């Protein structure tokens with residue numbers, strides 16, 4: 001572990017404690033709805049452990065999967081309005097298993113240049129032809145698809161919310177293009193789930209495409225309790241194929257039942273306590289308002305709790321991250337190779353738990369640090 005890696009003692013939250021006992025204001029977690037330390041989730045985990053023990057000690061196709069997994073699949077299907085869902089130990093595993101199972105020689109996979117590493121790695125494992133379009137450049141995507149007829153099956157792939165920019169994919173346009181060119185559409189909802197107003201999914205639920213598959217992947221390791229696990233949701237046919245062919249599903253354990261029980265409770269709490277999402281949206285708006293007051297540039301029309309704060313060069317960002325740390329603010333510098341060279345930034349992640357005072361504290365400290 002590197003010297004700069006924070007060692008947390010106690011729960012994940014907006015106020016965290018490191019091993020030396022120092023309290024930090026935390027702007028670097030995906031705990032968007034503050035569920036990681038929700039008593040109902042902890043109780044669900046404890047009850048599951050008492051009833052079912054630590055784990056399955058095997059892969060699903062040999063020992064079967066647990067009722068806790070089955071419940072989570074069902075809740076995920078309902079949450080997204082999909083036909084079916086298959087669980088994995090993580091969304092990384094889901095994305096790595098997906099492409100090689102569905103696409104082979106003679107097929108085409110077209111991917112946004114800023115897609116998450118797990119999608120990139122998964123796509124590399126498929127024997128299909130691969131093509132990239134610049135981030136969000138749907139005109140270029142359509143140019144690439146002019147050759148669509150030369151291929152068998154074709155997939156368009158994007159993050160629904162991009163993890164370094166906090167911007168949304170234009171899902172309606174993607175659906176139109178996929179329909180027009182008889183393509184599958186694959187979206188990674190990892191940073192969307194839980195954050196989209198008003199119910200955590202918003203207008204990004206599943207519905208069939210006329211002449212292709214709509215496939216959604218996602219994680220339970222962020223807004224949904226922050227424990228572990230990932231999924232692929234879509235049609236019955238796609239999920240059945242993945243159960244037979246996805247190598248991380250066949251050759252690796254699922255998340256343990258306790259993680260499934262925690263994620264299931266997270267979905268229930270998200271439904272029961274919509275005020276968490278409402279508060280998150282208010283915080284996103286308040287952050288933009290305070291940034292404008294202090295003259296800190298943030299992307300225009302920011303609608304997501306990921307907000308990149310950019311400086312003139314990578315060194316300035318790294319220096320600012322250290323200085324923020326000295327002021328007991330945990331906000332992490334992202335630099336090459338996580339983002340392109342000299343596009344370093346502090347990736348701020350807001351939660352429903354941040355106060356205006358904490359957000360103002362971060363923004364004024366940042367403007368002093370980069371001055």
Ligand SMILES: Cc1ncc(COP(=O)(O)O)c(C=O)c1O
Pocket residue numbers: 089090091092093095116118159163188190191218219220221228229230
């Ligand atoms: C867009 C996206 N996809 C997938 C993942 C991987 O999720 P997991 O931690 O469940 O493997 C992440 C996590 O960083 C992500 O941001």
